[in-house]
Amino acid sequence: MSTHQSFMQRHQFLIRRLHSLTGILPIGVFLIAHLVTNSSLAWGWFALKGRGGAEGLSVSEGGVQYFAHEVTYLNTQVPHLFLIEVTLWAAIAFHSILGFYYAMGGQGNLPHYKHQDNFRYTLQRLSGYFGIAFIFYHVATLRWGWSFLVPNGTEWSHHWSASTLAAALQGSSEGWTAMGVVVSLFYFLGVSLLVFHFANGLWTAAITWGLTVSEHAQKRWGYVCAAVGVGLMLASWGALAGAMTVDYDEAQAIEASIQGSHEVPAEQLDVHTQNDGHTLQTAEADPEG
Amino acid sequence: MGAAQASIIGAEERKANRAVAVEGRSVIFKIKRCDGPGKPWRWESFKVPTEPGSNVISSLRHIAANPVTVDGKETTPVVWDSGCLEEVCGACTMVINGRVRQSCSCLIDEYAPREGDEIVLEPMSKFPVIRDLWVDRTRMFNALERVKAWVPIDGTYNLGAGPQEDHDHQQMRYALSECMTCGCCLEACPQFIKKEHEDQWESSFIGPQAISQARLFNEHGTGKRLKDERMDTLTGPGGIQDCGNAQNCVKVCPKGIPLTESIAAIGRSATIHSIKKFFTGK
Numbered sequence: 001m002s003t004h005q006s007f008m009q010r011h012q013f014l015i016r017r018l019h020s021l022t023g024i025l026p027i028g029v030f031l032i033a034h035l036v037t038n039s040s041l042a043w044g045w046f047a048l049k050g051r052g053g054a055e056g057l058s059v060s061e062g063g064v065q066y067f068a069h070e071v072t073y074l075n076t077q078v079p080h081l082f083l084i085e086v087t088l089w090a091a092i093a094f095h096s097i098l099g100f101y102y103a104m105g106g107q108g109n110l111p112h113y114k115h116q117d118n119f120r121y122t123l124q125r126l127s128g129y130f131g132i133a134f135i136f137y138h139v140a141t142l143r144w145g146w147s148f149l150v151p152n153g154t155e156w157s158h159h160w161s162a163s164t165l166a167a168a169l170q171g172s173s174e175g176w177t178a179m180g181v182v183v184s185l186f187y188f189l190g191v192s193l194l195v196f197h198f199a200n201g202l203w204t205a206a207i208t209w210g211l212t213v214s215e216h217a218q219k220r221w222g223y224v225c226a227a228v229g230v231g232l233m234l235a236s237w238g239a240l241a242g243a244m245t246v247d248y249d250e251a252q253a254i255e256a257s258i259q260g261s262h263e264v265p266a267e268q269l270d271v272h273t274q275n276d277g278h279t280l281q282t283a284e285a286d287p288e289g
Numbered sequence: 290m291g292a293a294q295a296s297i298i299g300a301e302e303r304k305a306n307r308a309v310a311v312e313g314r315s316v317i318f319k320i321k322r323c324d325g326p327g328k329p330w331r332w333e334s335f336k337v338p339t340e341p342g343s344n345v346i347s348s349l350r351h352i353a354a355n356p357v358t359v360d361g362k363e364t365t366p367v368v369w370d371s372g373c374l375e376e377v378c379g380a381c382t383m384v385i386n387g388r389v390r391q392s393c394s395c396l397i398d399e400y401a402p403r404e405g406d407e408i409v410l411e412p413m414s415k416f417p418v419i420r421d422l423w424v425d426r427t428r429m430f431n432a433l434e435r436v437k438a439w440v441p442i443d444g445t446y447n448l449g450a451g452p453q454e455d456h457d458h459q460q461m462r463y464a465l466s467e468c469m470t471c472g473c474c475l476e477a478c479p480q481f482i483k484k485e486h487e488d489q490w491e492s493s494f495i496g497p498q499a500i501s502q503a504r505l506f507n508e509h510g511t512g513k514r515l516k517d518e519r520m521d522t523l524t525g526p527g528g529i530q531d532c533g534n535a536q537n538c539v540k541v542c543p544k545g546i547p548l549t550e551s552i553a554a555i556g557r558s559a560t561i562h563s564i565k566k567f568f569t570g571k
């Protein structure tokens with residue numbers, strides 16, 4: 001037996017509990033925040049309207065306005081953003097590598113024991129596999145700038161958050177392409193499975209940690225988790241539906257106005273301009289719609 | 290409580306079958322056979338006449354008396370294990386039509402109501418096969434030893450009267466005490482993996498049966514003196530952390546033992562035990 005293996009074995013319990021914990025904190029908490037932000041593409045207009053700021057905007061435009069504002073805020077005003085991101089990536093790597101390793105150790109038997117819980121067990125593993133592939137693609141293309149993986153090579157930038165997201169999902173900045181449909185479908189499956197994975201994980205974590213012991217308690221907590229799951233599912237679908245209906249040129253116009261009006265000091269914006277020079281130049285070269 | 294619960298899925302269907310069962314019919318038993326540890330396995334089918342109320346064991350007896358396959362080939366009698374014949378010893382557990390259960394209580398009318406219907410018998414897949422349908426469940430008893438599933442009363446002095454027990458607590462423990470070490474829960478558990486050799490048992494998932502028995506004795510007034518040792522085992526390699534919450538175990542347990550509640554209860558003890566150990570343990 002290698003020392004590596006015996007280390008894993010000696011600390012099996014602790015590592016598994018950490019695996020359970022990381023699924024909720026930070027990953028689950030981030031997931032909630034992320035989906036709330038992104039779904040503002042769908043509900044942003046209503047929020048603006050509440051503040052009396054939605055005049056003259058369509059629902060889609062209002063969503064873009066709100067979302068772009070949020071994203072600009074997160075990317076420019078949140079302190080230690082890079083540290084937060086690296087922590088998150090490390091947690092995801094830990095959770096998924098261990099999850100993969102554990103899932104390999106099980107022997108699914110759904111065809112013989114067709115219970116709802118056994119289905120959950122199986123789907124939890126499948127959604128983990130699919131989910132990590134999706135997260136990797138999602139982060140690599142929209143965060144790390146691996147634009148060669150995006151149809152037509154759109155590069156996401158937080159200055160042009162809604163428009164470049166829409167172009168990545170729709171397949172081009174001119175509207176839908178066949179590849180765009182494929183990417184969007186991949187997103188739809190990815191986010192839906194991940195939301196299930198989180199809701200189900202939240203349910204089983206309560207058993208793992210011994211919070212819900214009796215069958216009734218497990219059932220009650222199950223309703224709570226189902227509600228969380230449904231809520232996040234709606235948020236994720238809202239975000240996708242929002243991004244799929246964004247008009248690239250309209251969004252660019254709104255984003256350009258936000259950059260102009262945002263209280264970010266000019267020098268700071270310049271730094272970003274250099275970083276994302278390519279995208280910005282493209283936008284500047286664009287006739288204004 | 291307990292045994293009265295129909296915990297195996299498909300109860301409705303079985304009841305319906307019983308109502309339409311044809312009298313005086315013959316049914317086919319397709320049996321997965323193996324002559325001994327490490328030997329190859331094969332399928333053999335036998336035609337068996339039914340009688341009112343006949344079950345899998347009575348049919349296996351018929352086969353043992355006439356070991357001739359449906360193709361007229363003479364073969365060896367099929368070997369199986371059994372004891373009580375009333376679903377309390379667990380010895381006769383096998384996989385019937387793809388699902389694990391006791392064979393002594395498995396009525397032919399419920400599974401094969403029409404002439405020529407087939408019943409498939411296989412040995413449990415998570416335990417080493419001794420021969421045909423007979424498996425070696427030693428690992429389960431080894432697991433009981435590992436979690437010290439007993440009450441420590443041996444000593445050099447009189448321990449005095451036993452602890453007082455209230456009614457509800459006694460009822461809860463009674464349900465757990467009904468376990469007959471049959472192995473259904475382990476057979477159905479996707480996290481419990483077959484290990485042929487004893488030296489692999491210690492590091493592989495111990496399974497819901499022993500987890501539930503550990504809870505039974507942790508809950509006993511005197512038995513709880515060994516709780517820390519039990520929790521050391523259950524937070525060690527192959528302990529409670531290997532459960533994947535598929536909850537198959539609770540659905541196949543013929544005794545209706547609340548295994549998932551036991552798993553959660555031991556999960557809670559494990560949480561407390563490990564925190565306590567982190568701050569105060571060696």
Ligand code: SF4
Pocket residue numbers: 474477478479480481496497531532533534535536537538539548549552
């Ligand atoms: S709940 Fe745990 S012990 Fe029971 S079948 Fe599922 S994985 Fe196995």
Ligand code: SF4
Pocket residue numbers: 379467468469470471472473474475497498501541542543544545546548
């Ligand atoms: S817990 Fe139930 S299924 Fe498991 S060994 Fe005991 S009686 Fe059999």
Ligand code: FES
Pocket residue numbers: 370371372373374375376377378379380381382391392393394
């Ligand atoms: S022979 Fe004892 S349970 Fe079947």
